[in-house]
Amino acid sequence: MINPGKMLKEVLCSLFxxxxxxxxxxxxxxxPVGFRGAIKFSPDKCSGCKLCMRDCPTNAITINKVGEKQFECEIDLGKxxxxxxxxxxxFKKALEVTRDMELAQAGKNKGKLKVTHR
Amino acid sequence: MIKELFYLLIFPGFLFISAFALAGEYIDRKLYARFQNRVGPPWFQPLADLIKLLAKEDIVPCDANANMFKLVPVFALTAAVASIIYIPLWQSSSIYSFPGDVIVVLYLLTIPTLCFFMGGWYSTSLFARIGSVRTLTQLFAYEVPLFMSILSAAVLADSWSIKDIVNFYNSHPGYLLFNGIGFVVSMIALLGKLEKTPFDIPEAETEIVAGSFTEYSGRLLAIFRLTLDIEMVVGAALISAIFIPFGLNFSPVPAFIITVIKIELVIAMLSLARTIFARLRIDQMVNFCWKYVVPLALTQLLINFLIKGFFR
Amino acid sequence: MAEKRKFTIPIGPQHPALKEPESFSVALKGEKILGVEIKLGYNHRGLEKACESRTFIQDIYLIERICGICSHSHSTCFIQAVEEIAGLQIPARANYIRTLVGELERVHSHLLWLGVAGHEIGFDTLLMYSWRDREVVMDVLAELTGNRVNYGINTIGGVRRDISEEQIKETAKAIDILEERTKYYVEVAQQETTIIKRLSGVGVLKHDDALRLGAVGPTARASNIARDIRKDDPYAAYAELDFKVITDNHEDIYGRTVVRLLELMESYKIIRQVLEKLPAGDICVKAPRKIPAGEALSRYEAPRGEDMHYVKANGTEKPDRVKVRAPTLANVQSVKTMLQDRNLADMPIVIAAIDPCFSCTDRMTQVTDLADNSRQVWDWEKLRSHGIEWYRQRGVDFTALNNKLKQRL
Incomplete structure (x- = not known):
């Protein structure tokens, strides 16, 4: 069966x-809930095992020791x-995903998120 | 002298028709978007596009014939603007109406198409050449039915002047009913002339980039784009004057408003057609025109001859 | 039409019909295609090599990025091979979730293809509508997995996310909407005259040619070859599910369109069954970091056809060799046969009809020296030194960066 202009009805409906x-x-x-956006770091939970650094496919995350049981985390949003x-x-649930997805920055260095112990 | 210049350059000439053409493009694009459930461009988008193109650099290909390459768009624009002079907009007569002006308008509307061909040919790019050959092939397919359908309406009115045709149909509206086939045929042919889907074969972007316009950029492309828009408005105005001539015998202001509405209506029909069809191949297009559209136009001509013989 | 001379036009590497860079030199006589020369390799990214310098866990995300559309297909295929080497038994629930995401991915891929096909034949309205409806399944995927495209649901030993009751309900609702829309598109494809005119009798691939050229996926199934890895060599949960392998005997693009659209209907059937039968239990078993030495070959029915991954492990955290055979590689040769003596206007839709994914396909780059027209394939070291030299000439020096990277690793 052929029918030229089959979408005519649908198209006219769309107009209104x-x-x-x-x-x-x-x-x-x-x-949606559970969307994988920017990573949030909680410094007080981090034990400094650096498993996240080891598993990160793009080496975007860096954990540095800044003091006794105090760690800072740097995430390169570009990577x-x-x-x-x-x-x-x-294991310590120091990292979690947020729904934040508006992460575009003007400039390469502005895309680095650094979270230090307060 | 000043009056003539005013007619040519301001109203209804270049300035008015350009604005009207951009408005026509806006209507076309907005409707196209709304038919597809999109938002579509804001009202100034066609103007913004034009200004953007005008501000850009003209690039002429090394191998191209530079003079022809630059002149052809101007030819096309001139022909398209000139044709509006012979279209009635606010009264049944156009500014320089004379017996035979309907044929002149049809010829003036053919010149842009030929210019697209020459522009594509002289730009020496392979894509442009294929596009320009397609333009010409397509021209032969739709031009015959377009002429026949417009002229069959003229045959019934027994005149070659748009003014007389409009006056005739306004005093005998019953005869318009017989022109139904001619209206459909001329709409199909206009789709081909304006290179709109399903007949956008000469500039099929997924096949040959932009056809004849592939090498054009900047101001020259802007002129070509404006020409296409003006052609659309003039073509729609011609069809609405001949097949739906109501309102042109009113006093100028309402007549003008009615004409504008009619033209926009024809443009809306064109954009509906390009929404619901896929692009045909060039061989299918030529086949379709010669197998179905030309016989339809011939039938219209025959009907009008018979009516003329028996009833008038 | 007018020209008698034979001439060659380049379709690609940059052309509006191709969404990825790939070169087709087309010899034309008028509008008729005399021959097509396909050149692959414009999009070679060295992914297989890159896999060897990363751990298995990192590789999952790299492999997933082979293709933007069938990302789940590639990662599942890779992980199946790794799990086979490690001898892991996957929980049933994980298998069902993998199947679910795989089928949702097929839905989104086929709807995407429908829009692309519409665009290639100048029917942008179909593109706009089918991509609008595709958003429904994209939202479902984002909801279930957390990402719209590269889902990252797989991990070695199972899946990373569980599905809640509420999500099951939401998915079922979305599937109802999609099924209704797909029925409409089947009608449109089977009735709209201009679509039939452009699709039927175009890009013909006879049954024997399809077998000889090794076509896979919907391209083969439209030539009446009932070949589907989901049926022939069931993986994940497919062995327990009831579905048909759609074939068609049109042998042309119209057939391929119908096959894809009807496959969508089968996918909805599968998704409904998965949502109903979803077994309770764990979603993941613990996987070792070091995969024991061994090798495995894994097959997966991606939306575009059969996907194949070969993985060799050497007892360390990193694979020894990963080889990917993307479905497009199997299909791309048939394009040549489909285009012989056809019209130039059919070119875009014929290429699009195999649903090509060129960046998944490219495995090497051939370098032609313009001076003496000699051709050679560069190895890793030469490519590397050329890259370093190229940037150095333009004032970018990577030596310092390299040293820094070495220190970190």
Whole structure:
């Protein structure tokens, strides 16, 4: 069976429907719960085992010792691929994923997140 | 002298028709987007595109014939702008109406197509050459039915002047009903002339990049784009004047408004057509035109001859 | 039309019809294609080599990035091989979740293909609609796995995320919407005249040719070859699920379109069964960091066809060798046969109809010396020194960076 203009009806209906385009960034978009966005580091939980550094596929995460049982974490957002492997590798749950996905920065060095012990 | 210059350059000439063409492009693009459930461009987008292109660098290919390459877009634009002079916009007569102006408009509308061919040919790029050959092949397929369908309406009105055709159909609206086939045929042919889907074969972007326009950039491309828009408006105006001539015998202001609405309506129909079809191949397009569209146009011509013989 | 001369036009490496760089030199006479020369290698990324210098866990994420569309296919295929070497028994629930994500990925890949095919034949409306509906399955994937494209759900020994009851309900709802839409697209593809005109009788690949050229996936199934790894060599949970292998005897692009669309319907069936049967239990078993020495070959039915991974382990944390055979490599040769004596206008849709993924395919780069027209394949060291030299000439020196990297490793 052939039917030229099969989509005509659908197309005309669309004219009176609201467009599905989301006018991002004027309209905020919410990512689902459990979305793998920026990595959050809690310095007080970190034991400095550096398993996350070992497993990170892109060497984006660095843990440095700054004092007795005090560690700082530096994440290069330009290198991070947001796979969340470091979160899985961490036994102390010092790392967790957030839903934050608006991470674009102007400049290479601005993309480095550094979290130190307060 | 000043009056003529005003007609040519400001209204209804270059300035007005350019603005109208950009508005036409906006309507086309917005509708196209809304048909596809998208938001579409803001109202100034066609103008912004034009200004952006005008500000960019013209690049002429080394092997191209530089003079021809630069002149051809201007030819195309001139022909398209000139044709608006013979289209009635606010009264049944155009500014320089004369017996035979319908044929002149049709010829003036052919010149841009020939210019696309020459521009593509002289840019010596392979993609442009394939595109320009396709332009010409397509021209032979749609031009015959376009002429026949417009002229069959003229045959019934017994005149070669747009003014007389408009006046005739306004005083005998019943005869318009017989022109239904001609209207459909001329719409199909106009789609081919404007190189819109399903007949955008000469500039099929997934096949031959941009066809004739592949090597064009900057101001020259802007002129070509403007030409296509003006061609669309003039073509739509011609079809609306001949097949739906109502309102042109009113006083100028309402007549003008009605004409604008009619033109936008024809443009809306064109964008609907390009929404719901896929692009045909060049052989399928030529086949379709000669197998179905030309016989339809011939039928229209025959019907109009018979009506003319029996009823008038 | 007018020209009698034979001439050659380059389709690619940069061309609007191709979404990835790959070169097709087309010899034309008028609009007729006399011959096609395919040159691969514009997108060689050295992924296999890079795998050897990373641990197995890091490799999962690297392998996943072989392809942007069938990322789950590649990572599952790789992990199956690793698990076989390590002798790991995967929990049933993990197998079902892998199947679920795999089928959702197939849905998103086939809907994406439908849009691309529409675009190649100048039917942008189909593109806009099918990609709009594809967003539904993308949202489901983002919800289930945490990412829209490179899901990162697999890990050695199972999966990384469990599925909650609520997510099962949400997924089932999304599948209902998608099924309805797919039914509509089947109707459109089977009825819209211009689509049929552009697709049927184009890109013909006869049954025997398909066998001889080793076509895989929907390309082969449209030539009436009932070959599907999910059925022939079941992996994950497919052995326990009920589904049909869709074949078609049109042998052309129309057939391939119908096969893909009907496969979507089968995928919905599979997803429903998975959601229903999802067994309780663990999602992961503990995997050793050092994989014992051994080798394994693993097969997976990716949306584009059969995907094959060969992994050799040497008892360390890093693999000795990883070899990937992406489905496009098997299919790309058939393009030549499909295009012979066809129209230039069919070129984009014929290439698109095998659903090519060129960056997955490229394994080497051939270097042609323009001075004496000699061709050679560069090895790793030569490529490396050339790269360093190329950047040094432009004022970028990597020596310091290299030393820093060595210190860290």
């Amino acid at each position: 429907r609201k467009p599905v385009t989301v006018l991002y960034p004027h309209v905020k978009m919410e990512m 991070c691929i947001y796979c969340g492997q470091c979160v899985d590798s961490c």
